[in-house]
Each structure stands twice: as structure tokens, then as C-alpha cells.
Amino acid sequence: MATAAFPASEREHYLNKDYGIRSWLLTTDHKRIALLYLLSITFFFFIGGFFALLIRLELLTPAGDLVQADTYNKLFTMHGQVMIFFFLIPSIPAVLGNFLVPLMIGAKDLAFPRINLLSWYLYIIAGVMMLHAMLTGGVDTGWTFYTPFSTAFSNTRVIEAGLSIFVAGFSSILTGLNFVVTIHRMRAPGMTWSRLPLFIWALYATSIIQLLGTPVLAITLVLVVLERAFHFGIFDPTQGGDPLLFQHLFWFYSHPAVYIMILPSMGVVTEIIACFSRKRIFGYKFVALASIGIAVLGFLVWAHHMFVAGISLYSALIFSILSYLVAVPSAIKVFNWTATMYKGSISFSTPMLYAFGFIGLFTMGGMTGLFLACLGVDVHVTDTYFVVAHFHYIMVGSAVMGYLGGMHFWWPKISGRMYPEGWGRLAALTVFIGFNLTFFPQFILGYMGMPRRYWQYPPEFQILNVLSTAGSTILAVGYVLPMVYFLWSMRYGKHATDNPWGAAGLEWKTASPPPTFNFDEPPQVSWEAYDYEHIPAPEEVPVAR
């Protein structure tokens, strides 16, 4: 609506072009849609986090005393479903990816701006369905929906939750489709594949997984719904069905889904390390190909979730060896990040602290993945807290570290303001310490034999559980802090320049915040990615106040 109320000195950009609820709800601007996603996933993050805190509080004592057993089962189920489908999977792609893909490749918008908005509406519809399912009784199947428990035994709102995730899946598919087409068709002149930022490569790999994997999840959930409603018997052994078939179908999507969560984070961290080391990424091609390698190999390892499920000895051997293969591209990335820092000029700004944290937690998560891929060890530790700790190191520790690192790195571009650097560093440190305190004890609990999804547990496990719960409160503070100072900075933060970090990348060559169509003139690219040789470092790392 009106734009007149602005001081003449302030130029027009995507945030002040229009005001009013309609201009947001009907926008096709990828940057505004990114902010719609930011609000929605933050909402779900805090819902999922609230469930997590209740879980940790229940586990403070061995007896089941805070909530009922059924309530506890619903808490961990909905914690998983909300965090995975409504926070982690959309997190970096739908927020940072949406905002940055066109900016980084020099395009005006995504290839299908209206489909982009449709993605968000599908997400919201799915979210409302999930909230409704939660408020009218909840679900207690575990986020994994294992049959025949989910199809024939649970008395909770399985169908509604399943359909909600089915709809959320289409949101994810459409985002992936949009990115793939955009990256293929919308690159600015001169922006060749070998000049693409590695964040784009990572999102490209992610989008492929979203496109190819999510339909399988959708089919699987439909089968669960049909079986539950009409007793089809696909997974029911008394009708000749096979409950293990469900697990194969489910993990065929849900293992690659882990890469949907972690690959974008790897991309973010790659950008940050290059910028704050002022270096070209060591082994650009290998890092790019590693993303594709992870996306492809990630589809061939699903049954490593099923080593004790009753699959044949020989298929277990094959899935174990394939799981080791997918670890190689991840290792390549870690080594290349490390090598990038060699002879760099390293500053310890907030995004870089998150990147350090990412490498630390990802290395720990990846290394413990080697334990789980190892058949002989997996039998003992699978379905225990060892697995819980492992996947939280990857999906929460690393993925959220990357997400927060990216939010800090690009916040000046998104909001046009600087966040307070001191608080930023403090939050990064708090998250790192809180995270390790929460989840490291769980590795020990797992090897000691504490099964996951236990509402009550034998008393010898208590000390480690108390440590974990204590850590989770610190972690919670670490996650709330950025939200507070980001909000604060929108009003009080120092105005950001176009390129406060002295970063390479097209997104830094336009204004902060960018105009609606991103670039005043269509950019022409004639330089390689991470051209830090030709970009002066900022005089000082910008610090607000």
C-alpha cells in the first residue's frame, strides 16, 4: 500500500515496497516468501523445542512421574514430526535457499514464483493439520510410523498426522523442483556451473533428493492411511502382508532426508569458511562433487536402519559397506574445509564460530556414524540412546549450527541491519556447550544399554540423564538468544552496508536489503567463485555497538 511515509534518503527495497498483510500473503517475491517461511519454521521450532524440554524433564528421574506414559510417547513422536517435517527439512532450503538462490546466481526470482508461494501455503495447510492433530489428541507412533503399530494398534490421530506430512511433502517437492529448474535455467550470463557458489551445489543436490525421495514417503504414508482405514493388509502379516516392507519404504525416503537436512548446512558452512578465511575453497570441484555423491549414495544405504529388524545377513553386509562409501564424500568435505583455513586470514566473527561449531559437531556425528554402520557394533547400540545422540549431533548439532551460522552471515542482507556481535558470539558458544552437554552423555547411556523411547528407566542411568537435562536448558537459552537479538536488531541494529563481510558472491553486490528484483542491472559474471584475492577484507570485522 502506501510507500510515502518513508524518509527520502531511504531507497526502495523488498521490505518497504509494500505494506499490509495482503502484500505479504500474496507475494511472489522469493525474499518475502523466505521470510514467511522464517516465521513459520521458527514457530514450529519452538513448539518442537517445548516438547523436547518436557521429554528431558520427564527423564530427570528414573520413574515416570511428570507425565503419563501415553503423554510421553506423544511428546517424543510430535517432537520428531514437528522438528523433522516442519523445521529441519524446510529450514535452510526454504528460508536461506529461497532468499539466496536467485541472488547468488544473479536471477530476478525463482523460475516459478507462484509455485514458490504455493509451497508455503501447502506447508501452512500441513502445519495446521498437524497442530489440529496435536490439539485433538496427538499421535504416539514415533515419527517413524512403524507398522503394524501405526496401522492396527495405535489409538491416536495417525491418519491426520500422516496426511499432514503427506501435504508437507508436496511443499518440499515443489521447492526442490523450483530450485532445480532455477539453477539450470536462470543463471546470469557467465555464471557457469564451475563458478556456482558451493551453497548452490549443496542445494542442488538437496533438491534432487527432495524430488526423488519425497514421493516415496508420500506413497508410504498413503498406504499406512489406507491400511489403517480400510485394512488393506499390505503390512499386516495375518493377511499376507509384511511389516518390514513399511520399514524399507519409509527409510528409502527417511535416510536421504537426513541429507536434505545436512547438505544445505554444509553449503552454508562452505560459504562462511571461505569468507572468514578470505580464501578460495580448497578443492572446489571435490566439494561440489561430494554433494552430488552424498545425494546419490544416500539413496543406497537405507537398510542400515534395519540391521536387527530381520533382514537377511547378506543384505545387511551390502548396506553396511554402502554406508561406509557414503561416509567418504562427507570426510572429503571436512578435510577440504580444514585445508581451506591453511594460510588463510581467519577472523572469529559469529558466523565463523558457528562454522567451527558445525565442523566439531559434524565430525563427532559422522564418526559415531561409523560405529553404527559397523554391523557388529550396531546390533548392540541401535535403538539405544547411542543412536539418539548420533542423529542429534548430525540433524540438530550440525544442521542447526549451519542454519544459525547462515542466519547470522546473511542477516545483514536479509534485514539490512547488523546483529550485536558480542551477543552473537555468546550465543554461538552457548549453543555449542549446551549441545554437547545435552547429547554427549547420551552416547555413554547408549553403550550402557539404555533403550530409546523409554518413559521410565532403571536407576543406574540417572546421573547421565540429569547431565543431559541440565545441558538441554543451556541449549534452550542458546537457541532463544539469537531470536531475541535478531528481533532487537531490526529496530536498533546498525545499518548494514551492501557487503559488510567483504564477501564474494553476487548476493553481496546488490543492496542490503536487496530491491524487489534483486539487481538494478542484470549481472555479468566474469570471475571465479570465491574470488577473495580481488576483494579487500573489511577494515575491521563490523561490530554493532
Next chain:
Amino acid sequence: MFQNFPLWPISASTMSGRVDALFIFLLVVCGFMTIAIFVLILFFAARYRRRPGFEAEQIEGSNALELTWSIVPLAIFMVIFTWGAVIYFQGRTPPQGADEIYVVAKQWMWKLQHEGGQREINELHVPVGRDIKMIMTSQDVIHSFYVPAFRIKQDVLPGRYTTAWFHATRAGTYHLFCAEYCGTQHSGMIGQVVVMEPAQYEAWLAGGTSGAPLAVTGQKLFAELGCSTCHRSDAQGRGPDLDGVFGKPVLLEDGRTVTVDEDYVRESILSPAAKVVKGFKPIMPTFQGIVSEEQVNALVAYVKSLAQPPPGQATRSANLAAPQTHTEQVH
């Protein structure tokens, strides 16, 4: 070495030592790699921190390095894989002649039955120093039989058998957990494995209010359900003769061959038409919903007892019906 270390689980089976050794190897190797990476990063961070007058030196990359840090980890991974595969193979291959325990899991309890007919709930008594094989099935959802002290875990599925085995090395009482989420009282589906010295175990066996041996119960059922009218040994039966078939391959109508194991016997009772033996018609009615899981187990144990005994042991001992010639001896 770790038995008194409170952060390490009790080790009480032949498997636990092997798993621990591999786990420690992994801790050392992965710990070393992790520390090496962290030290390098911290060193670079300190050595190349941003200072006035120092510029970053641009480096393109190095194919030799990339190859090195792809191949060396892969080689280490293959060592881990092989070692893990060997242990897994051992865990999946129950030794011949193991004592058998039939396990039926249900929401939310473990029902266990010994070959001698002793029944237990949420408690399993076993002797130290013997191979114990569990033949497990579930009455409802998926459960998982997990004894951390033995480092064994196996999901228990409805509609089929899965097996696990262990060889306890230390007397004591150990946790038995359900490790696959199974509903409201999942965390209450716990029990204990009591490992006893052989003499005490014999006393326990004798003192229990045991019913007849499982195979005998099975034999009675076999007659009561009318199985014996068709499954006869005189070649006149409309069903295959079951004497001595257990553990042997049989040819099916569709040309395939299957080995008669617990699962095949079970399937033949519940879905008789699934795999019909060559030369017979699919006329057998299903017993789905007619026999309980425990009764299926008894029938399986009976069919198994019709096969050859381990040498030196009279099978079809005096308890069982009239002595017959073993097919095995005919050959």
C-alpha cells in the same frame, strides 16, 4: 578390565567381549581422527588468525591430497566393515545343538518357554556356559529382544520367527529390554535374564511347575487338531509325511526348493497354500486364528522332534509316543 567401571556395561557373554574389542578399536581410530582434525583446525585458527599486514594465500587445491584423504579413510572403513561383518555373522549364526527357548512377545510382556515345557514371564533362567538359541515371534506389534550385558538385540516380528543366540559366561541377573517402541508401556516391557551355575539351573528346572515338554504338547495338539489324519507316515496321507523332514530341503509344486525350518513349518500351519510340497494339493485349511502363538511353537517343536536327534540323545524319548524308525536311519 571394565567390569568395575560404572560407565561401561557389564560383560556377560561370549559376544560381549568381541563387541567391546571392536568398539574400543573404533574409539581409538575415530578418536584419533577426530582429535587430528580438531588440532589442525585449532592450529590453523591460531596460526592464521587475521592480523594487519598478513594476507591470505590463495591455493587452488591438490588432487594428490584429495585422493589421499579419500582412499586412506576408505581403507580404514573397510577394516572396520570387515571386523564388524565377522562379528555380525557370528551373532546371526546360532551354533548347532543350542538349547532352544521359544519367545512370544506381546504388548507388554515377554513370554518364554523352555524345551522342557517350563514357562516364564519377563524372566529367563539359563545356565552359564551353554549355547542358548531363542526362536521368537510377536503376537501383536514389533518388539525387540535386547540384553545389553550380552550385546545382543533382535527385533521380534508378528507373523514370522526371528532368532538370536547367546552363550552366557557369568552368572548374574541382567536386564532384558524391549528395544523397539511398541506402545504405551514400552518402557515397562522389561524383564531379566538370570544366568545360573549349571547345578543351580538343574535345580531350578526341577523345581519349576513345568508342564510337559514342548514337543509332547505339540504332539498332543497334532492329534487333537486332526493334523495326523493327513500327515501320516504310511504314504497314504493327503499331506506330506513329516518324519525327518525338519532341516531338509523339499521340492515345491512351483519348482522351488525350500529348507524346512521353523519359519516354513510356521507358515505351513498358518498359510498352508503359500508353499505346497510337490505332489500334494493345496487342500490344507489354515489354522490362522485357531492356534495361539504358543501352540504354533509347540507344533514346531514337535515337527522338529520328528527329525534326527543329536547323536547320543534319544529323541522321541519315552515320553513321546510309540517308537518309530527314524527316517534318518533308513537312509
